Amino acid sequence: MKKIVSLIAIIFTFALFCALVTGCDLAASGDGTTTGSADTSASIVGTTSADVTTQGTTATTTATTKKTTAKTTTVTTKVTTTATTTATTKVTTKATTKATTSTTVTPKNITIFLDPGHGGSDPGVIRTYEGVEYTEADMNLSVALKAKEALEKRGYTVVMSRETDKYVALNSRAPMAQNAGADMFISIHVNSFSTSSVAGPRMYYTHRTGLSYAARDFATYFAEEFDDIRDVPLSTDPDKLAYPNMKLARVASDKDLYGEGKYLAVLAAKDIPSVLIELGFITNDNDLMMLKSKWWQGYVATAIADAVDSAYYDLSYGE
Numbered sequence: 257m258k259k260i261v262s263l264i265a266i267i268f269t270f271a272l273f274c275a276l277v278t279g280c281d282l283a284a285s286g287d288g289t290t291t292g293s294a295d296t297s298a299s300i301v302g303t304t305s306a307d308v309t310t311q312g313t314t315a316t317t318t319a320t321t322k323k324t325t326a327k328t329t330t331v332t333t334k335v336t337t338t339a340t341t342t343a344t345t346k347v348t349t350k351a352t353t354k355a356t357t358s359t360t361v362t363p364k365n366i367t368i369f370l371d372p373g374h375g376g377s378d379p380g381v382i383r384t385y386e387g388v389e390y391t392e393a394d395m396n397l398s399v400a401l402k403a404k405e406a407l408e409k410r411g412y413t414v415v416m417s418r419e420t421d422k423y424v425a426l427n428s429r430a431p432m433a434q435n436a437g438a439d440m441f442i443s444i445h446v447n448s449f450s451t452s453s454v455a456g457p458r459m460y461y462t463h464r465t466g467l468s469y470a471a472r473d474f475a476t477y478f479a480e481e482f483d484d485i486r487d488v489p490l491s492t493d494p495d496k497l498a499y500p501n502m503k504l505a506r507v508a509s510d511k512d513l514y515g516e517g518k519y520l521a522v523l524a525a526k527d528i529p530s531v532l533i534e535l536g537f538i539t540n541d542n543d544l545m546m547l548k549s550k551w552w553q554g555y556v557a558t559a560i561a562d563a564v565d566s567a568y569y570d571l572s573y574g575e
């Protein structure tokens with residue numbers, strides 16, 4: 257597996273180098289599944305400007321204080337929600353795990369910062385399909401608002417970088433989360449690529465040093481929950497969308513994407529567990545069918561809330 261990951265990293269690196277230096281086609285260096293991850297318009301910054309190191313003390317203090325929060329009802333809520341949408345076996349497993357470790361947790365004093373990418377004058381990636389124009393900014397916001405609703409139902413406090421179609425500067429997003437005293441940062445985007453066969457969700461973490469959290473582990477919570485959406489029964493969806501055609505989510509770092517020393521701007525808060533979710537590829541027909549579906553967006557929102565729950569319990573905020 258490590259060899260595969262290394263190979264993918266090498267392909268990524270070569271493809272980026274290739275694109276930067278020679279302008280050749282990225283698709284030529286891969287098979288359509290191992291390359292890709294465009295959407296560079298929004299997320300990348302250069303070498304040092306991305307780091308936000310101030311206010312770390314404040315955020316840490318906040319998190320510590322919240323560890324004393326009383327525990328109560330989330331387990332029941334989560335199990336019920338999961339039971340209606342995914343496999344029974346999963347419910348049983350999760351119920352057992354959560355119940356034994358945190359029977360009385362309520363995350364009401366935990367703040368989740370949701371960052372719908374782009375907005376306003378920056379629509380992100382765009383695709384016109386069958387005469388309808390779809391923009392990344394709209395889909396990001398739609399998913400984020402659904403995730404907000406799901407998280408608030410479970411007792412989390414949610415703060416967003418934007419709740420309408422307005423412009424928010426890229427480098428201001430992580431500081432906004434720090435100012436809000438956020439405990440987790442989740443940026444939501446849609447990908448695009450020059451080759452239409454490239455598809456699937458991707459969870460990006462940062463390779464910055466000095467993080468207060470395990471970045472890859474945090475991103476993996478989200479990948480696992482996205483993969484569970486593949487189990488959603490088709491009969492529950494009036495659009496009859498084939499969610500099982502959704503590819504397994506991949507976890508990668510900004511180093512894999514851009515090379516050593518280049519970072520995703522939105523993951524700049526070293527003291528807040530942060531992830532950038534690329535929901536899927538607007539340039540892939542199957543992904544677009546899912547991305548534009550309000551039903552699928554609802555499942556994604558639930559997956560995000562489930563991942564937050566998993567991270568919350570495992571990171572022992574409540575202990």
Ligand SMILES: [Zn+2]
Nearest residue numbers: 295298373445
């Ligand atoms: Zn984006």
